[in-house]
Amino acid sequence: MLLSRVAERVYWQARYLERAENMARLLQVFSALQLDLPKGMKLGWKSLIQITGHDSYFYSKYKQENERNVVKFLLSERNGVSLVDMLVLARENARTTREIMPTEAFELINGLHHFARDHVEKGLHRAERNDILEQIVSRAQQIGGLLAGSMSRDEAYSFVRLGRSLERADMTTRIIDVDAQKLMPQLEVEGAEPEAREPYDNTLWMNVLRSSSAYQMYRQHVRERVNGADVVKFLLQNELFPRSAAHNLTTLTKVLGNLPNSGKVTWQVNKTRRLVRNADLQRLLQHGLLEHLDLVQQEIGKVHYKIAETWFLPSK
Amino acid sequence: MRVNWKTYNPGTFFDEIISSPGYARKPAKKLASYLRLLTHEELLQKKTAAELAIKTMGISFTVYSDAGNIDREWPMDIIPRLIAGSEWDQTSKGLRQRLVALNCFIDDIYNQQKILKDKIVPAELILNSGNFRKQCLGMKPKHRVWAHICGTDLIKGENGKFYVLEDNLRVPSGVSYMVENRRVTKRTFPELFADNYSIRPVAGYPAELLDMLVSLSPRPVKRPEVVVLTPGVFNSAYFEHSYLAQRMGAELVEGGDLLVEDDKVYMRTVAGLSQVDVIYRRIDDLFLDPLAFRKDSVLGVPGLFNAWKKGNVALANAPGAGVADDKIIYTYVPKIIKYYLDEDPILPNVPSYLCVDKLERQHVLENLDKLVVKPANESGGYGMLIGPQASKNELAEFRQRIKADPRNYMAQPLISLSTVPILGDRVVEPRHVDLRPFVLQGEKSYVTPGGLTRVAMAKGSYVVNSSQGGGSKDTWVVEDA
Numbered sequence: 147m148l149l150s151r152v153a154e155r156v157y158w159q160a161r162y163l164e165r166a167e168n169m170a171r172l173l174q175v176f177s178a179l180q181l182d183l184p185k186g187m188k189l190g191w192k193s194l195i196q197i198t199g200h201d202s203y204f205y206s207k208y209k210q211e212n213e214r215n216v217v218k219f220l221l222s223e224r225n226g227v228s229l230v231d232m233l234v235l236a237r238e239n240a241r242t243t244r245e246i247m248p249t250e251a252f253e254l255i256n257g258l259h260h261f262a263r264d265h266v267e268k269g270l271h272r273a274e275r276n277d278i279l280e281q282i283v284s285r286a287q288q289i290g291g292l293l294a295g296s297m298s299r300d301e302a303y304s305f306v307r308l309g310r311s312l313e314r315a316d317m318t319t320r321i322i323d324v325d326a327q328k329l330m331p332q333l334e335v336e337g338a339e340p341e342a343r344e345p346y347d348n349t350l351w352m353n354v355l356r357s358s359s360a361y362q363m364y365r366q367h368v369r370e371r372v373n374g375a376d377v378v379k380f381l382l383q384n385e386l387f388p389r390s391a392a393h394n395l396t397t398l399t400k401v402l403g404n405l406p407n408s409g410k411v412t413w414q415v416n417k418t419r420r421l422v423r424n425a426d427l428q429r430l431l432q433h434g435l436l437e438h439l440d441l442v443q444q445e446i447g448k449v450h451y452k453i454a455e456t457w458f459l460p461s462k
Numbered sequence: 463m464r465v466n467w468k469t470y471n472p473g474t475f476f477d478e479i480i481s482s483p484g485y486a487r488k489p490a491k492k493l494a495s496y497l498r499l500l501t502h503e504e505l506l507q508k509k510t511a512a513e514l515a516i517k518t519m520g521i522s523f524t525v526y527s528d529a530g531n532i533d534r535e536w537p538m539d540i541i542p543r544l545i546a547g548s549e550w551d552q553t554s555k556g557l558r559q560r561l562v563a564l565n566c567f568i569d570d571i572y573n574q575q576k577i578l579k580d581k582i583v584p585a586e587l588i589l590n591s592g593n594f595r596k597q598c599l600g601m602k603p604k605h606r607v608w609a610h611i612c613g614t615d616l617i618k619g620e621n622g623k624f625y626v627l628e629d630n631l632r633v634p635s636g637v638s639y640m641v642e643n644r645r646v647t648k649r650t651f652p653e654l655f656a657d658n659y660s661i662r663p664v665a666g667y668p669a670e671l672l673d674m675l676v677s678l679s680p681r682p683v684k685r686p687e688v689v690v691l692t693p694g695v696f697n698s699a700y701f702e703h704s705y706l707a708q709r710m711g712a713e714l715v716e717g718g719d720l721l722v723e724d725d726k727v728y729m730r731t732v733a734g735l736s737q738v739d740v741i742y743r744r745i746d747d748l749f750l751d752p753l754a755f756r757k758d759s760v761l762g763v764p765g766l767f768n769a770w771k772k773g774n775v776a777l778a779n780a781p782g783a784g785v786a787d788d789k790i791i792y793t794y795v796p797k798i799i800k801y802y803l804d805e806d807p808i809l810p811n812v813p814s815y816l817c818v819d820k821l822e823r824q825h826v827l828e829n830l831d832k833l834v835v836k837p838a839n840e841s842g843g844y845g846m847l848i849g850p851q852a853s854k855n856e857l858a859e860f861r862q863r864i865k866a867d868p869r870n871y872m873a874q875p876l877i878s879l880s881t882v883p884i885l886g887d888r889v890v891e892p893r894h895v896d897l898r899p900f901v902l903q904g905e906k907s908y909v910t911p912g913g914l915t916r917v918a919m920a921k922g923s924y925v926v927n928s929s930q931g932g933g934s935k936d937t938w939v940v941e942d943a
Contacts (some may be wrong), residue, residue, distance in 0.1 A: 147713065147729070147733065147736045148731055148733075149713055149719050149729060149730065150719070150730045150731060150732055151715075151716065151719050151730075152714075153715075153732050238695075241520070241704075242695050242700075242704070244704045244705070244708055245704050245705075245707035245708035245712075245713070245714040246708070252520055253518050253519055253520060256517075256518060256520045257518050260517065260518075301732055305732075316496060317530045348484075406732060406733040406734070407732075450866075457721070457732045459730060
């Protein structure tokens with residue numbers, strides 16, 4: 147019998163872990179991307195801040211959205227939103243739910259937290275950053291693998307999946323949102339005509355896919371040359387790719403089927419899912435994608451509130 | 463450099479490994495010669511590996527400080543402590559005997575009070591004790607057992623025999639570290655197991671604990687709902703609460719997870735309310751239920767006490783069990799054993815003086831600098847005076863305190879605690895230890911093989927509490943060869 151309080155902690159542990167992993171992926175991609183850009187073309191580090199939605203917090207601390215400031219803010223600073231703090235929170239939630247998780251799960255999460263705490267400072271230097279981020283992603287994947295391979299498909303596992311899938315759906319829509327609408331204009335090419343920018347657009351979209359480990363899967367699926375419209379469609383609507391918004395929303399409906407009293411949550415997830423699946427991307431890409439994605443994100447936010455309302459302890 | 467048992471010098475203390483320079487005691491022979499095979503550097507490498515294991519396994523405890531609560535890695539010295547199987551069998555009988563008698567005593571106190579009427583124990587000592595709960599009068603818990611889990615502190619004196627230092631009947635902790643220490647030692651010295659020693663396993667404790675708790679269930683169901691009630695993540699023993707819940711497959715609950723309706727206890731789950739049968743509570747009596755005890759308690763569950771009194775839920779340990787866990791009552795335990803069981807105590811007490819008695823108080827006040835003075839119901843080594851190590855001011859202060867509240871104090875001669883070797887930075891050195899075995903009593907009773915050995919890590923120190931810089935050791939009860 148799963149306690150409401152424990153369900154909440156398991157759910158947040160999964161969300162924070164997923165968020166930390168996504169942050170590591172984004173930092174990896176941005177760091178790699180800037181190496182591909184020609185002299186004079188600047189990378190919009192600003193968009194990374196926008197993806198996380200912490201713009202005003204960032205600007206209350208820093209004036210410039212340059213690489214150093216952004217990486218510090220999102221990776222190593224003890225500010226409650228950085229990768230290292232996500233892992234502190236994941237660990238704290240794991241520490242307080244040890245009684246229901248496989249023993250090794252806490253050991254791995256704890257190990258990842260120690261690793262990050264001891265190494266993120268080094269990640270401020272370009273030369274070592276990739277190594278560290280790669281390890282963080284791979285350790286986070288290992289934790290997912292351990293849970294998948296050793297946890298009974300009980301209610302606790304359902305909450306792990308709820309947290310993870312909701313976080314993934316949320317993050318993927320944020321990535322599309324920012325990239326599709328804002329990333330490109332941030333690339334400033336001194337004196338270059340739009341034609342000169344084209345090869346770099348291609349690089350850019352490839353990297354967007356890489357941030358979701360989606361490049362290979364996309365290539366197999368979409369036979370055409372990488373282009374913005376197909377990338378957005380793939381990340382938003384592909385049912386088979388495990389990091390796409392549609393896939394994660396579908397996962398949510400399946401998981402909800404195993405939980406008691408899930409009616410209201412399922413209703414909200416289905417509403418969100420329809421919004422994603424039925425989106426006419428041909429039209430939206432011309433006009434209104436941003437507004438549509440905002441709407442999707444609001445609905446994802448409501449899914450969380452329905453989950454909390456249904457199963458978690460009422461806050462005092 | 464290798465361990466040199468000839469220069470290892472425990473002085474006049476009883477050392478559990480070495481009987482005289484260069485000579486190991488019988489059960490420790492293989493351990494002593496094994497350690498001699500390793501260089502100090504190799505031992506230090508093993509120590510580092512053990513520390514890393516403790517860190518990744520997340521074996522921790524919380525220290526309260528002004529700067530907030532700090533989660534620290536559990537301190538363990540890698541050299542195990544050995545106890546011969548035959549010696550342990552005898553000790554274990556003594557521990558069971560003691561707990562059986564204490565449970566008779568507690569049950570009597572809350573029911574007929576025969577022992578008070580027969581004037582074996584002075585009534586005013588009980589009725590004025592801070593641990594006596596008048597709300598519990600008339601209660602008859604299942605099996606007539608009140609203290610289901612007891613952590614008895616044992617020490618070895620100069621003669622190498624075990625003495626009981628105190629009985630912890632409220633919420634004794636440390637058992638998870640006993641189990642985890644073994645897990646770490648298996649990783650550190652795998653070669654010593656099986657090939658050299660037959661060591662009694664300790665990993666069975668959580669299963670024994672669960673069986674005992676299940677035997678307390680008021681509802682005759684096959685799988686009663688057993689939960690562990692913790693004050694929360696900031697408690698110093700939170701690791702243990704979570705550990706035991708995990709190993710028993712029981713729910714770890716906080717006060718807010720439980721509620722009482724119609725004198726029945728329920729927990730809030732994702733599927734709604736679910737009835738709870740047995741609560742292994744790790745919260746002090748006074749915080750259990752704001753309606754019955756402290757009104758300002760936010761940790762407890764309103765109505766819990768009544769649910770227990772109605773017999774709808776079992777609490778382990780039962781409220782009020784602490785009445786026998788009091789350093790003054792301790793001095794009466796030999797008489798208590800005789801009174802209820804008509805047996806002589808198998809395990810001796812440390813000789814003690816009661817300050818409430820005029821003559822004994824006189825003796826204590828005159829010999830304060832030679833004695834250890836303890837308040838009746840503090841734990842964790844707080845509020846104690848160690849006479850031989852105290853300053854003049856401290857002695858004067860305690861003299862005042864004893865005169866002001868004699869009921870609250872007892873004194874004991876400073877027992878020369880036995881020593882065992884620890885791995886120092888440069889050499890292997892002797893340090894003082896005590897031992898906390900855990901005793902269970904429900905339908906049946908059970909004693910852990912060995913227990914948690916606590917070590918005073920500073921040279922010459924007697925303070926073994928982890929909250930005050932003490933360490934620990936894996937404790938091996940080895941079959942006699």
